[in-house]
Amino acid sequence: MIIQPRTRGFICLTSHPEGCAENVKKQIEYVKSKGQIVNGPKKVLVIGASTGFGLASRISAAFGSNAATIGVFFEKPGTEGRPGTAGWYNSAAFEEQAKNAGIYAKSINGDAFSDEIKKETIELIKKDLGQVDLVVYSLASPRRTHPKTGVAYASVLKPIGEPFTNKTVDFHTGVVSNISIDPVKEQSDIDNTIAVMGGEDWKFWIEDLKAAGVLADGAKTVAYSYIGPELTYPIYRNGTIGMAKNDLEATVPVINDLLKDLNGVSYVSVNKALVTQSSSAIPVVPLYISLLYKVMKEKNIHEGCVEQMQRLFADRLYGGNLALDTEGRIRVDDWEMREDVQSAVAKLWEEVTSENIEVISDLAGYRKDFFNLFGFEFDSVDYTLESDELTTVASLK
């Protein structure tokens, strides 16, 4: 069938298989252009491997370090007349490219929060790789069913204490308006968000992998966090999601303890704000990203997910220069947080309106990145042609 984008707010309901393949191909080309990562990872498990930072991590490991990868994700294949999800097509394209390059890649599609998927993943590692030397934890989800209690948690994106009023943009129309978001009413909203996006599941993974003996000596694990500017603190870092990120970061010493006898180590990497399926759901943040893109592109320091993850691997995790902050975190948001970048964004933030947004922000770049996530708006793809919505992920056939 011929597949066109169909959006509902910040969600795109359709995905384009050939366009997603193009997205993956471009990321692979970038990683290859940077050359091989010296002493990089060799056998890698990526949890949340199909889109965003997780996909970029998988591509950086495979094509930057010839690493065998097992990717875990939660995606939908297409059915006759209905396209699958972008992450499905990304994974199909990734596996095909890896196979052509002679690089091992297999995938597991299911709920990473469950004990069953952890077990299945461990069996696959045992069978095919023996052990892994890197575990990337890159899940972003609005809900989690707890594997021990069966309780289903839903996260919320809300401020804590005071209502938060600030500018926001509808990135489809460019209309800038004020939004007021009420704070959480109950502590349970905070606790639920921590249960979904905090560190417990990362810890469960490492516990299970360790107990099964599938972590190599010296194994590393990394999870991703965000801080951002003060103007988004009420909705992000000091909001419910920020409490979950605090919890994730507080899990580092717990996991380090688990890994001690394996000479292993865990890190949180604080990444740059980027357009992904998850970040487009957060109010205020898309307007900030549009202004940030404008400033960072003008200064020639803009990066997408793959540039971020290639740099994380090559310079930080395997480059001998972790450059940890005072809290022990890796900071690949270092260019975003530069004083000259932040003061320029803060000035534009005051000025931005519906009338000037296309000029003083990179809303066009935001939109293009958004549609690219779903395989749309690539010049090299002919969208008038029939697509193969039944594209398969080879290892999941």
Ligand code: NAI
């Ligand atoms: P994303 O939405 O692009 O990727 C989420 C991944 O998790 C996908 O592979 C999806 O299939 C998988 N997933 C979700 N629920 C699952 C489940 N139950 N079982 C198995 N897989 C599941 O999100 P993004 O933005 O790449 O986020 C990854 C991490 O990076 C998150 O921790 C996020 O907070 C963090 N981060 C994101 C930033 C941004 O601006 N997008 C900035 C800094 C950190």
Ligand code: NA
């Ligand atoms: Na991801």
